Amino acid sequence: MTHDHAIKEIVDTYLQECIDAGINSISGVEIEMIAPNQDSKEKSLLWLPIDSKVTDAEIESFETQLGHRLPTDYKVFLKYKHFYDLYISEASFCRHPVNKWRDHLKKMIFNGWPLEYMLNKGYIHFADWSDWGALCFDTSRNSANNDYPIVLWDHDRPLEIQEIAPNFFSLIIKLDKEHKEMTIDNQEE
Structure with missing residues (x-):
């Protein structure tokens, strides 16, 4: 199984879990992501993930603003689906709605935690961890x-700083495994 296929399969699994659990409702849903058969005048609407419209040019522009190149596997992630909520294990990924994905990512990176502890040290925040931490790319240890x-x-x-995974792909695999283990543990209790 390729990295691309594995990432897409895992993302699909957890987006479907979100829908099945009924936690795919928020206010301010982009029109392309509104689930069918709803009154669009309601404050809170159901959203559905859609195929990503992110282009290579948009990612390159974002990388220029960021001052760092993004990992190839993370680009696959960005170019796969648009969503509002994606939870895998304790990780909550940055909102990735159509038309506004860059705004959400910029807010998380540039206006989230203090820059002197994060971006200025080479940490690019892309997901939250539980209610106390941030998952980040450590660009200070650049690799191939x-x-x-x-x-x-x-x-x-x-x-x-605690190292969690050697790269984004390993993180996705690890989170999926942890989530499955937590689910099994909860069922046994």
Whole structure:
């Protein structure tokens, strides 16, 4: 199985879990993502994931603003689906709606946690961890193809960084495994 296929399969699994659990309702849904048969005048609407419209040119423009290249596997992720909520294990990925994905990612990176603890140290925030941390690409340890290690930054201990995975693909696989193990543990209780 290729990295692309595995990433897409895992994303599909957890987007479907979100829909099945009925937690795919928010206000301000982009029109292309509104689930059918709803009154669009309602404040909160059901959203459905759609195929991504992210282009290589948009990603390159974003990378220029960021000052760093993004990992190839993360680009596959960005170019696969648009969504509002994606939870895998303890990770909550940055909202990725059609038309506004860059705005959400910029807000997370540039206006989330203090830059002196994050971006200025080479940590690019792309997902939240539980309610206390941030998953980040560690660009200070650049590797071939920008396949950065993934670190966990704890907002209560901003100077301590924990390495979580060697790269984005490994993170996705690890999160999927952890989620499945938690599900099995919960069923056994």
